[in-house]
Amino acid sequence: MADMDGEKLQRALDRAKIDLNESLERYREAVHQVAQRADGVPVLCRIQPLWSALDRELRGITAQLIGVAIGSIREREIIASRRRECEEKGVLLKNIGASRREIIGVFGKVPYGRSVLYPADPESAGRLQEMAGAKSVYPLDEALGLDVLPFRITGDMMCRVAREAVRAASYECAAEQIQQAYQVSISTTQVKSVAEFVGNCVLEEQLKLAAAAEQNGRGNPDKRRCKRPDDVLYLEIGSGPVCLRDLPGKEVWGTCQGAVAFRSARVQTHPNRQGETVYQVLERDCIGYVGTPGEFQPHLLALAQRNAWDLCAEVVVRSDGAPWVRELVAQCLPNCVLLVDLHALRETVGQYAAAVAGETEGESLAAEICGLVEAGRLEEALRRLEPYRKSRLPKGTPDTIAFLAENRDCMDYPQYRAKGYLVDSDAMEGGGVRTLLDRLNLHGSRWTTEGARRMLALQARYLSGDWDSVCRLVRRKLYGEETPEQRQGGKPCGSHG
Secondary structure: OOOEOHHHHHHHHHHHHHHHHHHHHHHHHHHHHHHHOOOOOOHHHHHHHHHHHHHHHHHHHHHHHHHHHHHOEOHHHHHHHHHHHHHHOOOOEEEEEEEEEEEEEOOEEEEEEEEEEEEOOHHHHHHHHHHHOOOOEOHHHHHHOOOOOOOOEOHHHHHHHHHHHHHOOOHHHHHHHHHHHHOOOOOHHHHHHHHHHHHHHHHHHHHHHHHHHHHHOOOOOOOOOOOEEEEEEEEEEEEEEEEEEEEOOEEEEEEEEEEEEEEHHHEEEEEOOOOOEEEEEOOOEEEEEEOOHHHHHHHHHHHHHHOOOOOEEEEEEEEOOOHHHHHHHHHHOOOOEEEEOHHHHHHHHHHHHHHHHOHHHHHHHHHHHHHHHHOOOHHHHHHHHHHHOOOOOOOOOOOHHHHHHHOHHHOOHHHHHHOOOOOOHHHEEOOOHHHHHHHHHOOOOOEOHHHHHHHHHHHHHHHOOOHHHHHHHHHHHHHOOOOHHHHOOOOOOOOOO
């Protein structure tokens, strides 16, 4: 980095210190006045807008200070050095003056000026295009590391924009949230483009891990490694619809698969208001992909390997009873326990009972059937449904008789409960596989296949509580391998806490 104008920068620092102290003093006085009131309005409710105002002031001071710091850089030295480098490679550059630019960060918008160097002749223009794929050179941008940014947005801010895109119901809502949180205006198109760029960074890494898992295969568990006798690895697997429009004017319904992994050692229990036991998963690891079950298989295998499936006492796979899950598990996760989620069982039976017996009688019929199955009396439940075997079912209604018959070996709930398995996702707090997949099926959502894969990759990292790894992947994409100093700010890639 070139030298800075120390005197100019020091004046800016002194001015920022004064502004900061004044802002903090105003905030302290305002909070003190609020605390003295006794009008029945909670103090915290009055302090929140004061804090928001202070936050805006601090961002403005930071943006101003950064702008001055950039303006204090002695650009002439950078330009001279860059021109010498290019001349050695046969590229002659001429300075055509300054160009204004704005960069958006978590601190707001920072305007600054920088000089533009253009080729001095056609031959230099051809060589510059061949060497750097560019028509001009911005030495200051290169010195600041801004030349690699695909948008006029810093890498950290891109990650925050992508996070809002994952959390919001639409890109329009995300743009509004960004405006409120950071006081910067980003268009819906920009939000979409940034989310796709960040999502592609995550998807590329996910595909690498899936390819490595597929190449390694299941492997043989190392007998020298100590197993965790009381630790069970749970894998919740499911699928959902997604509306795809890869071809203009043509929409088709595709399928996305997802899985959520968590270990019993990281599950806590507590009673809810009704006195029922509720399970809280403290750490989960999610994965998702848009494609066929065969394409999803290496991603599932990578998820299991990443969570040390071979060290756990048992691997329990929970699903909605779909045949594709049974086939997939048989291929890549042998010797695991495959069971039908109780929540999925109740939904399936409830829809069927309402269709064949009506809403009123169907509710009691569904409760009876589910009670028999949960008690381990599945054959008796099938006999109870025999009178409805020839009933005409509305389109989309699952055939519960066939469902129970096909999954009879996955519904031994008395034995599952005796072993302490978690069989009911409805009794668990936090996002499961449905939460993961529902992001692609919000009202009015339309995706390209690649766009859906990128968003699903982001959603998986968000639900895993591992957004730090997303930020590291973006930094690596922009600037190459991280330095030890950069790595200190985040969790290791294998951490999902």
